Amino acid sequence: MFAHNKRLQYTVRVGASNPGLANLMLEQFGGPQGELAAACRYFTQALAEDDPGRKDMLMDIATEELSHLEVIGTIVAMLNKGSKSRLSEAAESEAELYRTISGHGNSSHVTQVLYGGGPALTNSGGQLWNAGYIDSIGDPSADLRSNIAAEARAKIVYERLINLTDDAGVRDALGFLMTREIAHQQQFEKALYSMTPNFPPGKLPGDSRFTNVYFNMSQGEGDKRGPWNSDENFQFVTGGAAQQSVDGDGEASVALTSDEQSLLARLAERTASDPASDPMTGAELGMSGEMAAEKEAESLERDSPAR
Amino acid sequence: MFAHNKRLQYTVRVGASNPGLANLMLEQFGGPQGELAAACRYFTQALAEDDPGRKDMLMDIATEELSHLEVIGTIVAMLNKGSKSRLSEAAESEAELYRTISGHGNSSHVTQVLYGGGPALTNSGGQLWNAGYIDSIGDPSADLRSNIAAEARAKIVYERLINLTDDAGVRDALGFLMTREIAHQQQFEKALYSMTPNFPPGKLPGDSRFTNVYFNMSQGEGDKRGPWNSDENFQFVTGGAAQQSVDGDGEASVALTSDEQSLLARLAERTASDPASDPMTGAELGMSGEMAAEKEAESLERDSPAR
């Protein structure tokens, strides 16, 4: 069960109203790397987890992320505090309000008109949060790696936001939130490696013929070697022929019943294209006379022996 | 530039038509852990990457994932080959067709009616693929970790699909695809650790007061210790008071101009709730007479001294 205490986990001191900045902050409220995504990610994993240690850790961190969601949402609310009443009380002339709301160089008009200045579960561009942001799949060797990566991404987005504001109070709170992502990443790393073995993920082993192969599928100037495709670590395969149909003829087949075969033949016949035709088309109907004439000429020319 | 060769990277030999199984396979065609997501993930990273080695590797693997998308999509097409013509040629009685299409115990009716049996960019439940599945953010220390995690997840989903079919040809091809995820994960790991340092991600250091703190936010029976919150590795903080407002009073504030303050006051006054009122409400209007009477009685009782 959750309980709430009205004191924030970290104090929020905003220097001045700034709806444009508020909007940027939404990135970590309702954006893909934001705190709602983080909280949902760990909370849903915790509910399904059976290992007592991981379950406890996941719920600890999920709860902290909810507390961070509160901090970042409070920053948004504070930054919008001044402008919120402006629109609802219609304190200024309409033209002035319009200029204010359209002049932040970002999508803050959405936040103001649609959400009344409250923190919205969208990213900074107004894209609605959706659960596709959460990649939990219920296997700890995969989910812990997903969590490590998610913390790394969130850390970077906080870093970018810090670089974008000189409001000391906002920077201070963002600094705390960013730091906690570093701490969480370390915690998930410890949890991953305290489960042994954790690679390859899951239970089924790979097919040893292909586990250590590197296919050099992008070729040309710019081909590089490194530890990720070195001969020490991988079997480096290059050249089209060696990479395709690595196991047989590279054809696709399915065994059909005779009923299925005859139905398929019927469908094929009904929808067959005629390679020998040269049909008039809608495009030609739609050309101007001039263009059609040109095209005709061009086609004649192409047929002429001298070409 | 891409080129295509008509031979598949891996041969597909399907044992029999099976639209229900085809639908499950969509999980790795148009699902969140599927091959389109993988290809888009690495391809978009490759375009923005400036490190020559990583750029080459990302494009190599993106191209391979496109080739895998072709393999899994071909499996879907083969499994649907028999039933596809059944619906379009209306070969059976309607009642029989209805039974067929509704009887696979999953959402294969969508694939048949809407997509005509072709491979659709949805997951196995019909959810449309969306770019929220892709978590690239343009920083290699984060993106490589995301890629490692993505490969781990894809490996698990293939493992689950393998466990669900006894069609030998399908199992064989799925085995190849699963194995390649293992190989890719290793390649991304090598690339991550050949960039040093890569932790913490990005450039800004964390605030050392909070980098190694573990907040024990979920309490009660079930609290566990482990390397992820051990005293060796972390400063373990427990108890509500120690966790909240770690830096000050935990209050939120914003400096408003006097104009903003007076507008806010106007708004507050206009929308104030009256804590001393006991208003009649819509719910009470909507109760049956009997229920309203009961409620009245209950309220009287609560007021009575004996309670």
Place this chain on the structure above:
Amino acid sequence: MFAHNKRLQYTVRVGASNPGLANLMLEQFGGPQGELAAACRYFTQALAEDDPGRKDMLMDIATEELSHLEVIGTIVAMLNKGSKSRLSEAAESEAELYRTISGHGNSSHVTQVLYGGGPALTNSGGQLWNAGYIDSIGDPSADLRSNIAAEARAKIVYERLINLTDDAGVRDALGFLMTREIAHQQQFEKALYSMTPNFPPGKLPGDSRFTNVYFNMSQGEGDKRGPWNSDENFQFVTGGAAQQSVDGDGEASVALTSDEQSLLARLAERTASDPASDPMTGAELGMSGEMAAEKEAESLERDSPAR
């Protein structure tokens, strides 16, 4: 700040594994009327609210909804507990597993394959949760009404779920959750009516010519009168002429600059349709000879004087 206690708000005692039922329960976990939507709805309102009473109430209820999210998610996890390991440990033959996962008559295959049996933030049909479910707009006279309605809807969905299971433990927990929606609705009703006036919502009054008009726009057999369009309460307007262009000529106009006018003329000319033409079309090109002949005949017939 949030804290978590490992004891649930309500005890969950599930009678037996049942992944099909687990899937139905997702409706209130990650569905539009579910607990995540409820928690997010009240939490985001609380952050932006300035009235101390409403702010406190919204946070109280948001926190309780998070605790309900935990209860319903735990029900899902318990119902899937048995089947979860079946797939990951591949305990049965593949054919048997396939039958199990495809045989629940609903989308539980998604939950098993994609989410490994964990509670997913989707509805019971696999649709990803999205923030479009949340309709907070930052005005208390609107938001409280939205909350009242949301509680009513959630109550109904719980009622339907209760009607669908005979697992006594699940019914018991669902009954608690359903009841709390009733309690919350009453609380929001009290809060709405303790703010006076709260109708019409917002600050601007309506245009008195149209505030009490009822337009009878759907006509024919089945037209009914009632308090919602009675003469006592509303000015009942019927008949096409009286309902259209209630204020003028019903035309649309915009004052354009002369530059804009000439550009628009150029665009119009370039894309004009010729009403006097009878062009050959792609449809005609695509008809079979027989059909084209029929069509020709038909057209002749239509032109004939006798028609």
Place this chain on the structure above:
Amino acid sequence: MFAHNKRLQYTVRVGASNPGLANLMLEQFGGPQGELAAACRYFTQALAEDDPGRKDMLMDIATEELSHLEVIGTIVAMLNKGSKSRLSEAAESEAELYRTISGHGNSSHVTQVLYGGGPALTNSGGQLWNAGYIDSIGDPSADLRSNIAAEARAKIVYERLINLTDDAGVRDALGFLMTREIAHQQQFEKALYSMTPNFPPGKLPGDSRFTNVYFNMSQGEGDKRGPWNSDENFQFVTGGAAQQSVDGDGEASVALTSDEQSLLARLAERTASDPASDPMTGAELGMSGEMAAEKEAESLERDSPAR
């Protein structure tokens, strides 16, 4: 059946081209509180409704909302009329066009480039309309409350848009649309209360132990009392212990078969974390030498007796 008359329900007289304002107007065309959402909401309810009075009213209002959709869409088209041809006829230098399209301080570039200036089914930030905005669930005691709330929200958004423009014609038409939301709200209110009883919604009664309980789940400075949690109306429960596991031990359980139990044990063993380990992790591999040394030192210090 629907019919259309070319005269608008309300005359639209736009003062001048203004694509930035056009974009704001999209909020009520393709936004969550807009007219398409309203029309779809009432229309789908009408189709399923069996009560003759409500069915008629829902269709009346749905039809009017379609007529409003036409009015607001026409406003958008008029505001874009001048700029639409500018882009398609490429009347100005490219640099000038770029400045024009990028200078409205909102997302009007999307409307221009992607939709050619036509009214798009997106909100003012470009978010695609989706049916998650519609919360009809097929129970009149819930749906009518949802409709009342929806009208309240739409009224507020119109009020905000009116406050943002000084184009007299646009304000006039918006005023009409806003007023009709007030009228509709009153109609739905009458319909709700003419169905008795309508509270609690649905058929199942609540559990009387919890129907009138208020859980004070958010605590600390700022706790308030009011009619929504007064002792007259509710049983006020506060303090963690009283709120959790209100019915038993707050534990979750499921009765598993012995097969399920042994499979679960196998899974647990395979994925167990080792609480006694202190594994090397990827984060440590990724640290710079300096940071790793510091960390080591710190850990030693923590172990020292003086701490």
Place this chain on the structure above:
Amino acid sequence: MFAHNKRLQYTVRVGASNPGLANLMLEQFGGPQGELAAACRYFTQALAEDDPGRKDMLMDIATEELSHLEVIGTIVAMLNKGSKSRLSEAAESEAELYRTISGHGNSSHVTQVLYGGGPALTNSGGQLWNAGYIDSIGDPSADLRSNIAAEARAKIVYERLINLTDDAGVRDALGFLMTREIAHQQQFEKALYSMTPNFPPGKLPGDSRFTNVYFNMSQGEGDKRGPWNSDENFQFVTGGAAQQSVDGDGEASVALTSDEQSLLARLAERTASDPASDPMTGAELGMSGEMAAEKEAESLERDSPAR
């Protein structure tokens, strides 16, 4: 199988960094008419196609579209090259960076903060790409028409983008991409008409009573005739009566079992509205005293005989 060559299909020479323009370009990278949509469209059709000629053509064009995706994505990456490092290296003061990122008059802040300047699979307004953009349904007479239309739309969007930039290198590459859409349209046209007959699409013929009818459903000033509704081509039906219930009484009915009938009656009774009531409502509870008095007066007046 796909292979990749590091040389682009068309050379990209960008004149200068321009993140605002980069954002506009996303329209054809991750927008609905963009290259990812095109590639996915033809690729999924190719996989399911059985006609050898069409299958080959679809794969040829799909592969080219992937190569175009690389070209447009590279343009985005080049345009962002300069600004990308600015944010990650925090080279300027925060205030300056904020001005830069908020000053492009479009949503480029999303691209910078969230995606680090890399090409994102969103449109120019930040809307995530989703597979609903792809309308393949697995019937060639429909899919080829969809492809023709898709190429026409993509051509127009490229034309608009060309009109918006004076960067010669960007214009040059966009010109190539635009031209290829024209070429592809012609190819799909040829393929459509080489399948005969292709109209009406599919196998079932239409009902001849309604195949050539034109219903004039929008009436009033502005009614026009043209080849699309001329008497030569269509049977023109006008007037409400002639258009509704063209086949019977226009009623809806379903044969119910007697059990179903009695249940329906129970439901109807429980939720009946009372047309004769005039209930007090929530709206009235919420009015100010003044407004309620006015309303009362108004109602009395309406009842007075003189009205």
Place this chain on the structure above:
Amino acid sequence: MFAHNKRLQYTVRVGASNPGLANLMLEQFGGPQGELAAACRYFTQALAEDDPGRKDMLMDIATEELSHLEVIGTIVAMLNKGSKSRLSEAAESEAELYRTISGHGNSSHVTQVLYGGGPALTNSGGQLWNAGYIDSIGDPSADLRSNIAAEARAKIVYERLINLTDDAGVRDALGFLMTREIAHQQQFEKALYSMTPNFPPGKLPGDSRFTNVYFNMSQGEGDKRGPWNSDENFQFVTGGAAQQSVDGDGEASVALTSDEQSLLARLAERTASDPASDPMTGAELGMSGEMAAEKEAESLERDSPAR
């Protein structure tokens, strides 16, 4: 302005309750090829259209599609009529209800539990309708082609639904709806070709070097020729070298300022990968001892001269 008449455009006579069939019908109610998409498509085009003939036609057809939406929605409502009250009145035992709702072999449980049996704006798999289904872009040469294609697709989906039911009344109504798609397609075709020229779409001509080129990008066994790539119609280009970098060196470049260059260098240096390293990775940390040993051996073997 719209008006509604209670008689349907086509009579609906449903033979018996059938919630499973109801769900399939949703494909044309709230699916991508359904009537809401059609109505929205033509309605939004009509609002922005300036050509009087097309504007009238678009509004005629939009209005008819709304009337079709009513017909198909009514079919859904009738098919669900019997089962709707079953759930809300809880007429049967829970186990029986559960069997009923889970036994239709498709997603009808969503419709019943979430939407109470009303027609929902989802496709037959429960995917929420979204405006990404609508591809109007405000250019008639493109939009009319899109409309032609949309009608073709809708015709096919109706054909498939007809093939799936033997309820005579449902088949009859579906037959009418299918036929009207044929009629509309013909109307849009006439409108397209009455605008001359209409190809290429828009105003800018293509680059004549590439307008008639066919790139043979998918090679290998299965390469076919036909009118879509014949020498008569197109310049057929094959072979990798001839297809890539058709205009120059195929490189990408951007002119950067010197500041940008030095920042980029800083970023590159900070995130450089070291191709000469062979770092220990997380994957290796995560392997079992046995696997790590094997890997080591394998690597030694690869280094041995005999290989």
